[in-house]
Amino acid sequence: MKMTLIAGSNDAGSVSTRLLRYLESQLAGSGITVSFVDMRELQLPLYSPEAGQNPEAVRLQNEIIHADALILATPEYHGSISGALKNALDYLTPGHVEGKPVLSVSSAGGPLGISSLTHLQTIVRNLHGVNCPEWISVGYGSNEFGPDGAPLDAGVRERVSTVIEQFIKMTRLLSAETAVVTG
Template sequence: MATVLSVSGSPSATSRTARLLRHLDGRLAAQGHEVIPLDVRTLPPEPLLHADVAHPAIARATALFERADGVVIGTPVYKAAYSGLLKSLLDLLPQHALAGKTVLPLATGGTTAHVLAIDYALRPVLNSMGPAHITPGWFTLDKDITVGDDGSLTLAPGPAAALARVTDSFSGALGGRTASLAATA
């Protein structure tokens, strides 16, 4: 199947966003995709903030985008927009780093007042990077994500079903993309 890069733009080591992505990674892997997680917070801050694309860690992250057939972008919403950490990474990637790729945008936040952050803040930036397709994204309220003492994740039933649908739609779009790539090879 496809190679999926799963990017968490959360600066927090105990991030609900990152845990939600890792949960969805499992669903995508079970559907046959190779999933590569990338937590932007693990990149070295100085090369990231100085856009040092020659730094080995930044070059490796860029290569992961090049290798991927699809990209899941997850971010917490701060001040009605995606995280500054994610913005730092997106800014240093080549202009068309998403060219030909299928993209799934996801966001988490504390209030429904931020539900439009995907469509009005994140989607335009992703679109400017030339993806073949941006699938419908999903916003999940923090209160609907519970993390157990053992690190396990539980989602409220409604959001769990919605996330399963958008993830399956993304997976289906990847299947079509990889099939069309194979036909042209």
């Protein structure tokens, strides 16, 4: 099983990226193959339908096409997702995401990033992805990480563990269903 993780922040010390890196370590520890796409490193021009193919956009599209599932992480800015992540998602079509399970992750300056999570799920739905019924959000007071990259808050670590377990199960179920339909 392969999962593509997309970190949607331009900030080097981003909490959402650090949280996604922690999820990456948990998935790798479960034997999942992980591809990590960081918006700080992927230089995408502002999306325009007339712009034609961009090599970085093609790289992003290929990462998603070859994944069994996606995890999208974003900081919450003004009640929504980051511009960097939105721009990247604009390069996708339903053909890239259709039928893939997607987990949404956010970080916020307040208690939780609920608005960004609901916006992500709306975008995923419009790309014909399958939203995980669970999500992960950290906010002020639960957004510190230890030197090993693990969240210091025990509740966050427990939440990640529970959600990752459910997301892996969901991905396996959808992959089995897809295999039956296409087989």
